[in-house]
Amino acid sequence: MKTGLNHLFIPGPTNVPDRVRMAMNVPMQDMRAPDFGELTLPLFAGLKKIYRTKSAEVFMLPGSGTGAWEAAITNTLNEGDTVLMSRFGQFSHLWVDMAERLGLNVQCVDVAWGEGVPVEKYAEILKADTDGKIKGVFATHNETATGVTSDIAGVRAALDSAGHDAMLYVDAVSSLGSIDFRMDDWGVDLAVSGSQKGLMLPAGLGILAASQKAIAASKTCTTKRCYFDFADMMNLNSGGYFPYTPPTQLFHGMRESLAMIEEEGLDNVLARHTRLAEGVRRAVEAWEGCSLCAVNPKWYSDTVSAIVVPETIDARDVISMGYSRYNTSFGSGLTKLAGKVFRIGHLGSLNEVMCIAAIGSAEMALADAGARIELGSGVAAAQAWYRDAAAQPIKMAAE
Ligand SMILES: *Cc1c(COP(=O)(O)O)cnc(C)c1O
Numbered sequence: 001m002k003t004g005l006n007h008l009f010i011p012g013p014t015n016v017p018d019r020v021r022m023a024m025n026v027p028m029q030d031m032r033a034p035d036f037g038e039l040t041l042p043l044f045a046g047l048k049k050i051y052r053t054k055s056a057e058v059f060m061l062p063g064s065g066t067g068a069w070e071a072a073i074t075n076t077l078n079e080g081d082t083v084l085m086s087r088f089g090q091f092s093h094l095w096v097d098m099a100e101r102l103g104l105n106v107q108c109v110d111v112a113w114g115e116g117v118p119v120e121k122y123a124e125i126l127k128a129d130t131d132g133k134i135k136g137v138f139a140t141h142n143e144t145a146t147g148v149t150s151d152i153a154g155v156r157a158a159l160d161s162a163g164h165d166a167m168l169y170v171d172a173v174s175s176l177g178s179i180d181f182r183m184d185d186w187g188v189d190l191a192v193s194g195s196q197k198g199l200m201l202p203a204g205l206g207i208l209a210a211s212q213k214a215i216a217a218s219k220t221c222t223t224k225r226c227y228f229d230f231a232d233m234m235n236l237n238s239g240g241y242f243p244y245t246p247p248t249q250l251f252h253g254m255r256e257s258l259a260m261i262e263e264e265g266l267d268n269v270l271a272r273h274t275r276l277a278e279g280v281r282r283a284v285e286a287w288e289g290c291s292l293c294a295v296n297p298k299w300y301s302d303t304v305s306a307i308v309v310p311e312t313i314d315a316r317d318v319i320s321m322g323y324s325r326y327n328t329s330f331g332s333g334l335t336k337l338a339g340k341v342f343r344i345g346h347l348g349s350l351n352e353v354m355c356i357a358a359i360g361s362a363e364m365a366l367a368d369a370g371a372r373i374e375l376g377s378g379v380a381a382a383q384a385w386y387r388d389a390a391a392q393p394i395k396m397a398a399e
Contacts, residue, residue: 002327004327005327006327006328006329007326007327007328007329007354007357007358007361008329008345009328009329009330009331009344009345009346009358009361010329010330010331010343010345011144011174011197011303011304011331011343011345011347012144012173012174012194012196012197012203012345012347013196013197013202013203014196014197014198014200014345014347014348014349014350015200015348015349015350016200016201016202016253016349017200017256017257017260017349019256019260020200020201020253020256020257020260021253023252023253023255023256024202024249024250024252024253026248026249026252028248029248031241031242031245031246031248032241036240036241037239037240037241038240039240039248039251039252039255040060040237040240040241040242040246040251041240042255042258043060043251043254043255043258044058044060044237046254046255046258046262047060047207047209047258048209049262049266050176050177050181050199050258050261050266051176051181051183051191051209052181052182052183052184052185053183053184053209053211054184055184055211055212056183056184056191056209056210056211056212056214057209057210057212057215057230057234057237058207058208058209058210059071059206059207059208059209059210059230059233059237060205060206060207060246060251060254061205061206061207061208061228061233062204062205062206062244062246062247063204063205063206063228064194064195064196064203064204064205064206065171065173065192065193065194065197065206065207066094066098066206067206067228068173068192068193068194068206068207068208069095069098069171069192069206070098070102070228071206071208071225071228071230072169072190072192072208072210072214073098073099073102073104073169073223074102074221074223074224074225074228075210075214075217075218075221075223075225075228075229075230076136076167076189076190076210076214076217076218076221077102077104077135077136077221077223078221078222078223079102079103079104079223080103080104080105081104081105081135081136082104082105082106082107082133082134082135083099083104083105083106083107083134083135083136083137083138083169084107084109084122084125084126084134084136084137084138084166085099085106085107085108085109085138086108086109086110086111086117086118086121086122086138086139086140087108087109087110087111088110088111088112088113088114088115088116088117088140088143088146088148089113089140089143089144089145089146089148089334090144090145090334090335090336090337091140091143091144091145091171091173091174092140092143092171093335095138095140095171096108099138102223104136107125107134109121109122109125112295113145113146113293113336113337114146114148114293114294114295114299115148115295115296115299116143116148116149116150116151116299117139117140117150117151117152117154117155119150119151119154119155119157119158120158122137122155122158123157123158123161123162126158126159126162126164126166127161127162127164129162129164132164132165132166134164134166135166135167136166136167136168136169137155137158137159137164137166137167137168137169138169138170138171139152139155139168139169139170139171140170140171141170141171141172141174141175141179141181142171142172142173142174142175142179142301142303142304143301144173144174144301144303144304144331144343145306145334145335145337145343146293146294146306146337146341147292147293147294147300147301147304147305147306147343148293148294148299148300148301149175149179149299149300149301149302150299151298152168152170152181152182152186152188153182153185153186155168155186156168156186156187156188159187160187167189167190167211167213167214167217168186168187168188168189168190169188169189169190169192170186170188170190170191170192171192172191172192172193173192173193173194173197174197174198174301174303174304174347175193175198175303176191176193176197176198176199176207177193177197177198177199177261177266177269178197178198178269178270178273178302178303178347178348179198179270179273179301179302179303180270183209183211187211188209188211189210189211189213189214190208190209190210190211190214191208191209192206192207192208193206193207193208194206194207195207195250195254197303197347197348198303198347198348199254199257199258199348200257200260200348200349201250201253201254201257202250202253204247204250205247205250205254210230215230215234218230218231219231227244260349270302272350272351273302273303273346273347274302275352275386275389276302276346276350276351276352276355277300277301277302277303277305277346278385278389279352279355279356279359279381279382279385279386279389280305280344280346280355280358280359280382281300281305282378282381282382282384282385283359283362283377283378283379283381283382284305284307284378285381286374286377286378286380286381287307287363287366287371287373287377287378288310288371288372288373288374288377289309289310289312289371289372289373290307290308290309290310290366290371290373291307291308292305292306292307292308293306293307293308293337293341294306302346302347303345303346303347304331304343304344304345304346304347305343305344305346306331306333306337306341306342306343307341307342307343307344307362308340308341309340309341309342309366309369309371310371310372312370312371313366313369313370313371314339314369315332315333315337315338315339315340315341315342315369316332316333316338316339317368317369317370318330318342318362318365318366318368318369318371319331319332319342319365321364321365321368321369322342322361322362322364322365325364325365325368326361326364326365328357328358328361328362328365330342330343330344330358330362330365331343331344331345342362344358344359344362346358352386352389352390355382355386356379356382356383356386359378359379359382360378360379362378363375363376363377363378363379
């Protein structure tokens with residue numbers, strides 16, 4: 001019998017705060033009512049703040065992050081177009097796979113899993129592309145499979161230094177609202193996200209921001225599309241409406257989650273993710289024989305840590321022990337990393353003590369799976385860090 005809380009430490013879906021859950025408990029409503037925009041229009045405005053964009057269009061597409069990937073591609077790229085992508089984990093892999101299946105000519109740079117977007121290589125390739133064959137440059141901001149965050153400003157700089165005109169496509173599914181993301185400053189043209197990660201909502205919405213350049217491209221793009229067509233969406237979104245029945249419950253939830261982010265202050269939300277992540281990293285460092293999959297601190301992700309277990313044990317056992325004995329869900333090692341890695345998702349509605357619980361649970365599960373780690377070593381390392389961090393004053397947005 002499981003009592004108490006299930007401890008959800010996967011990198012999405014994340015914990016939905018009670019405030020958000022309760023906000024969604026409302027009767028069905030008329031999505032063509034004259035006042036429907038009062039619910040939806042502020043959401044577009046709120047999302048723009050999180051994307052840090054003034055000029056982009058934001059779409060809320062029924063679906064998930066993967067649907068928003070597809071919307072980004074089919075609205076702006078034609079079959080046979082050449083795109084530059086890189087692959088260093090399961091999510092960047094799936095994006096390449098989608099681009100190929102949609103008929104793009106993918107120039108893919110394969111990178112070791114544990115590293116990120118190869119900015120220098122991108123710069124070289126873009127410089128060499130003097131006749132502008134490359135129409136899109138793709139970058140996975142936070143590779144959730146390996147816990148690696150890439151340098152999107154660096155990708156923008158690579159484009160600029162080559163004087164290259166390609167559009168910049170960023171997967172921000174597991175970074176938006178949790179890791180610094182700057183749509184306008186970084187000149188991002190299409191930025192994909194979803195509802196169930198940093199935005200602390202149930203799954204069900206693909207979120208997409210498109211620059212004016214991307215919107216202009218969608219007007220001449222001839223790729224067949226219908227459900228996710230930008231023009232249909234924009235036509236109705238401007239009044240707060242949708243071309244088909246939208247998930248109003250999620251909108252009520254989003255109104256609350258955006259309010260929570262606003263109250264805490266986006267900068268504070270980002271700083272909290274860094275603080276919580278650092279505690280997890282210190283715990284991993286304290287665990288003998290364990291290490292992060294991310295090979296360099298510049299790539300450490302503040303939303304998910306992929307933890308390489310000692311070779312003598314199977315990470316799948318850690319995950320199953322965590323779930324069956326301690327009521328804790330950890331993320332699994334995906335494809336290549338199966339058995340080698342388990343992941344602690346630390347994004348969304350979380351605090352220090354919740355992370356301590358995850359670390360303590362992981363220690364028990366690691367020991368049960370046969371790892372010779374010292375119980376309490378990671379917890380102690382994280383406690384020391386969180387105590388130090390708590391002693392620093394935190395500036396609240398409301399102050
Ligand atoms: C979760 C995730 C996706 C897929 O999103 P879905 O909402 O599951 O379709 C894509 N990219 C990254 C980086 C993710 O973390």
